[in-house]
Amino acid sequence: MVIQVVRAVFFILLIAISVIGLLVLLPLVKEGASREDIPLLLGGVAIYVVLGMVWWLLVGRALPKAALAWVLLLLPCLANLVLAGALLLAQIEGERLARAISIESYQEEPIFWPGFDEPVGLRVVVGLNHPSGVEALLTGPEIRMGPAVDVPDEDLSSAHTWSGGYFKAEQAGRAEDGPLTLLKSVGFQRLYENPDAARPSERWLAERRFPPGEESRFVYHLFPGHLDYLVSEDKVCLTSRTVGLPACEAGEEADQGCVVAGRRSGQAPTYHQGVDLSVLWAGFGGHDMVIDLGGTLTEVLRRESRLQGDPDLWSAIQKRLEPAGLEEAGYAICPPGDDSHSAARVCYCRGGS
Numbered sequence: 001m002v003i004q005v006v007r008a009v010f011f012i013l014l015i016a017i018s019v020i021g022l023l024v025l026l027p028l029v030k031e032g033a034s035r036e037d038i039p040l041l042l043g044g045v046a047i048y049v050v051l052g053m054v055w056w057l058l059v060g061r062a063l064p065k066a067a068l069a070w071v072l073l074l075l076p077c078l079a080n081l082v083l084a085g086a087l088l089l090a091q092i093e094g095e096r097l098a099r100a101i102s103i104e105s106y107q108e109e110p111i112f113w114p115g116f117d118e119p120v121g122l123r124v125v126v127g128l129n130h131p132s133g134v135e136a137l138l139t140g141p142e143i144r145m146g147p148a149v150d151v152p153d154e155d156l157s158s159a160h161t162w163s164g165g166y167f168k169a170e171q172a173g174r175a176e177d178g179p180l181t182l183l184k185s186v187g188f189q190r191l192y193e194n195p196d197a198a199r200p201s202e203r204w205l206a207e208r209r210f211p212p213g214e215e216s217r218f219v220y221h222l223f224p225g226h227l228d229y230l231v232s233e234d235k236v237c238l239t240s241r242t243v244g245l246p247a248c249e250a251g252e253e254a255d256q257g258c259v260v261a262g263r264r265s266g267q268a269p270t271y272h273q274g275v276d277l278s279v280l281w282a283g284f285g286g287h288d289m290v291i292d293l294g295g296t297l298t299e300v301l302r303r304e305s306r307l308q309g310d311p312d313l314w315s316a317i318q319k320r321l322e323p324a325g326l327e328e329a330g331y332a333i334c335p336p337g338d339d340s341h342s343a344a345r346v347c348y349c350r351g352g353s
Helices: 002-031 035-058 063-100 153-159 294-304 311-320 323-328
Strands: 102-111 121-129 142-145 215-224 227-232 235-239 277-280 282-285 289-292 331-333 345-350
Touching (some): 002 063, 035 063, 063 289, 102 215, 102 294, 153 289, 227 345, 277 294, 311 323
Antiparallel strands (some): 142 277, 227 235, 235 345, 282 289, 331 345
16 A cells, blocks of 8 residues: 555656656757756756656566656656757767868958048958858957967857957956957947848848858958947947046936946956967857857968057057047047947047037
């Protein structure tokens, strides 16, 4: 009698565990799982196997009686295995593509704006040779003048500075003297349209999808990383962490074109560390696939970029689009209004209007 009660209670427990196991997977399937979830998924498989063995022992090692509970456990067990397998295959595929993709051509030219006698950024054209049918979104490169860092694939997305700002040293496991400057595509911008955008939402993004075929050409407009929003050549918005922005005085609000307390950076940027260029550049695909191309592009830049070994030119480009450089070129803080200042940024307009 006791064993029957134990079997009944344990069977109900198996039903509950199976249902909960499937429900737990729904957010991972809907929102996307990451490779960090693989140990958890495989651990779940191990738990289901152990529970199945315990049930088999409880029913006196009778296969027909054990089969019913095994069917219940099989569904979440297979779901865990399938998802873990997809993540593992995506990881392997990303590493394969990183080795298979090569840079066949590289060109760069300075970007000049009215009011500036010297360049404010770089237009970079990268020609890639890659396997056909790559399903991934290729981010814009982030170039810094500093030593190369080995960022694990699983950290590349969080190490990327998607909007305005400086190199995320904390994500790369390095302690910097100050925020390290970047050249990168502006995260929010209206000046450069993506002519190959497959969807309206990608029209203004720096990210690009791999086209069909085995050759592709990617064009990037790279500016100092502290540019947060680029409306046009006549209106640029800087992240509130940019050195030299005015602090809000008593009674002033951020939408008037100043930085509120707590938003200002306590450190001036570090413009360069050494004279070598280094790059973060990666593609991201389904099931947390990562294609790390940073090392490949770093080699090309150190060989072909006009900025390599020239920290003075690098620093000058950065400073031209800081507040003092903008004011020298005839810009002033924009008047308040739509599509302008916020707590995260301060905008400068040519002529102040």
